[in-house]
Amino acid sequence: MIDPIILFFLLGGVAGLLRSELRLPAAVYEFVSIVLLLSIGLKGGVELAKQPFSILLPHMVAVVAMGFLLTLIAFPVLRYLGRFKRADAASIAAHYGSVSVGTFAVAIAYLSSRQIAFEDHMPLLLVMLEIPAILVGIVLARGLSRETHWRSVAHEVFLGKGIVLLLGGLLIGWAVGPNGLKPIEPLFFDLFKGFLALFLLEMGLITAKQVGSLRRYGPFLVAFGIGMPLFSALVGTGVGLALGLSIGGTTILATLAASASYIAVPAAMRISVPEANPTLSLAAALGITFPFNVLLGIPIYHALAVWAHAFARG
Incomplete structure (x- = not known):
């Protein structure tokens, strides 16, 4: 049976495409976002106290390195195959080297509904993955310039x-x-899926607004918005295996690698790379990658994690 939170996302998308008057008030969306972010942090923090830092450090270092790597891989693909301007290629690459909190929340709900366990320090890795892609994206766009407002x-x-x-x-x-x-x-734990459903309703409405942009910018952005997450998920799965994560933990790390930021990176790029066209990044991240991950990607990444663990066991 399909998860009801996915149906909320589809409802928002269909309503947006049909130009319905449905809108989530800005204050409600802000409140829902705050509750979701705090809920994820609180759940991770409770378990974080149980783990020695010596175990967490290799995971943190590996995730930061993965964020750098994915951004550096995405940039030449966009620059030379997609023929985007340098600033636009760097900005889009930074979005895809970073992470989507919304996709992370859906992955948690997916695994929890199937009673699949995962490591409780994953929210910490989520935070770590936000940062490196932004820094690399800025350097790729501008170089190590004194003009950058660090x-x-x-x-x-x-x-x-x-x-x-x-x-x-x-x-x-x-x-x-x-x-x-x-x-x-x-508030923060029992109602988590209810708040996530409202969040995805609004994300469906926002996604529908990006369809027009995708029509204008052609098939390459669509192909990249699906192909890059699939490649990144392979990298995330490999890192998860190397770190000794469970099937659930590997699934989440693959999902984190495959997701694209639409909150932190756009804000940072707006400050540091104002010449980049934000429509391109958001059209790919929200118009293609987010719905792909929510509807198809997460089950694919879970199946990939199951296969990878079975293969590793021989």
């Missing part, structure tokens, strides 16, 4: 809403533990 970039990257809420949730969950969170469990 202070503004650092403020946007490290003090942006998403990072603050995720890290804040991690620290709160780590500090108080499961018993301390019991009074707020109904």
Whole structure:
């Protein structure tokens, strides 16, 4: 049976394409986003306290390296095969080297509904994967120039809403533990899928707005928006196996690698690479990659993780 949260996404997409008056009020969307980010952080923080830092450090280093690698691979494909301008190629590459919190939340819901266990420190890896692609994207677009406003970039990257809420949730969950969170469990844990359904309803509406842009910018962006996530998922699966993650953990890491940012990276690129066309990045990330991952990608990445673990066991 199809997950109801996916049907909410489809409802938003169909309503948007049909130009319905359906809209999620801005204040409600903001509230839902905050709750989702805090929920993910809190869940990870509770379990983070149980794990020694010596175990987490190799995972953190590997994920940062993966973020650098995926951005560097995406850039020449966009620059020389897609024939995008340097700034546009760097901006799109940064989006695909970074991560989508919404896709991460859907992956968690997918695994939880099937009672598939995964490592509890995955939200920490989510936070780590936000940062390297932004830095590489800026350097690819501008070089190591004095004209780059690194202070503004650092403020946007490290003090942006998403990072603050995720890290804040991690620290709160780590500090108080499961018993301390019991009074707020109904809001942040019990209603998680309900908030995710509302979030995906709005994402469906937003995705529908990008269809026109995709018509204008041609088939290459469509092919890249599907091909790059599939390639990145292979990389994420390989890294998950190398780190000794479970099937569930490998699935999530593959999903993180395959997702594309539509929150942190657009904000950072707007500050540092204003000449890049944001429509191109958002059309690919929201118009193609996000719906592909939500509807088809995550089950594919789970099947890939199952196959990879079976192959590794011989």
